[in-house]
Amino acid sequence: MTTPIDRSTTWPYESGEPGAFSYARFSSPTVADAERALGQLEGGEALLFASGSAAATAVVLALLGPGKTVALAEGAYYGTGALLRELERWDVRLVEYDQTAEPPGEADLIWLEAPSNPFLTMPDFDAAAGHPAPVLCDSTAATPIHVRPLERGCDIVLHSATKYLAGHDDALVGALVFGDASTAARVRELRSRTGSVAAPDVAWLLLRGLATLELRVARQSESAGALAQYLRTHPAVETVRYPGFGGLLSFDVADAESARRVETSTRLIANMTSLGGVRSRIEARSRWESERVPPGLLRLSVGLEDPAELWADLEQALA
Numbered sequence: 001m002t003t004p005i006d007r008s009t010t011w012p013y014e015s016g017e018p019g020a021f022s023y024a025r026f027s028s029p030t031v032a033d034a035e036r037a038l039g040q041l042e043g044g045e046a047l048l049f050a051s052g053s054a055a056a057t058a059v060v061l062a063l064l065g066p067g068k069t070v071a072l073a074e075g076a077y078y079g080t081g082a083l084l085r086e087l088e089r090w091d092v093r094l095v096e097y098d099q100t101a102e103p104p105g106e107a108d109l110i111w112l113e114a115p116s117n118p119f120l121t122m123p124d125f126d127a128a129a130g131h132p133a134p135v136l137c138d139s140t141a142a143t144p145i146h147v148r149p150l151e152r153g154c155d156i157v158l159h160s161a162t163k164y165l166a167g168h169d170d171a172l173v174g175a176l177v178f179g180d181a182s183t184a185a186r187v188r189e190l191r192s193r194t195g196s197v198a199a200p201d202v203a204w205l206l207l208r209g210l211a212t213l214e215l216r217v218a219r220q221s222e223s224a225g226a227l228a229q230y231l232r233t234h235p236a237v238e239t240v241r242y243p244g245f246g247g248l249l250s251f252d253v254a255d256a257e258s259a260r261r262v263e264t265s266t267r268l269i270a271n272m273t274s275l276g277g278v279r280s281r282i283e284a285r286s287r288w289e290s291e292r293v294p295p296g297l298l299r300l301s302v303g304l305e306d307p308a309e310l311w312a313d314l315e316q317a318l319a
Helices: 029-042 052-063 078-090 125-129 181-194 200-211 213-232 256-263 307-318
Strands: 045-049 069-073 093-097 109-113 135-138 156-159 174-178 239-241 248-252 281-284 297-301
Touching (some): 029 200, 045 052, 052 078, 052 109, 052 174, 052 181, 078 093, 109 125, 213 239, 213 248, 213 307, 256 297, 256 307
Parallel strands (some): 069 093, 109 135
Antiparallel strands (some): 045 174, 156 174, 239 248, 281 297
16 A cells, blocks of 8 residues: 655644644654655664755764764765765864774764765775774665665664665655664754754655665666676776675776766766666766766766666767
């Protein structure tokens, strides 16, 4: 049965007291249903936010304070670093470290990404879990189909649920999943005060996406693995990065000019940003993060198209 969308912003009190739902800034029935579904997938308590960035901001504001240090995985999504640098004005310190090694001792929050975007490295979960600080893992690209960070010693899971979880490029939504109820309660309180909760229509779209998540990710992973193999054999491709699962990979061509030619020459694969949707897309990442990525790096998010047709499109673009 399809979950109904409840767009109410307020609900009557029950016997003179607020019930499970009273005001939509706190939560709503559709949001709560989506949170339960995602929490079951990840094995924890989920909270939805207006975007992945809103979820990331809530973690820092709720759990840290002035003088605290976030140890962020090198090569993680560039927007996370940009957000944390914004918060340096409030004396939240940022250090970047190699997530395949031990986290720095001074960290008050360890921020992993599995796999990192767009370099596709995987963290050393055991090394992070052995640190006394809480551990957050951005598992957007892996999804709970491939990695369940709470089972690997992490305390918090972050998703830009806009990507694979919703899966259809029509829902801007973020999520946090907690292994500890008291931490979830603290972040829920901050969400209620700041108004960063997801809308019910978006929560419904997330529920729709979760229903087909396993099937979509299996197809995307199979196709991405095949394309990674093909790309490794192409003379115009210098480096291929693929963690062995998931629908996201990146590869390098000679330079920025070559990358621009490839991304603007594909016909089936769209030249656009983001990842995780049913349509494949490619982009040169140097337009967004030129200071840290090779100029020829192209990020490819594989959708549900026929893999033979995708390879034919890449081949003619590379030529």
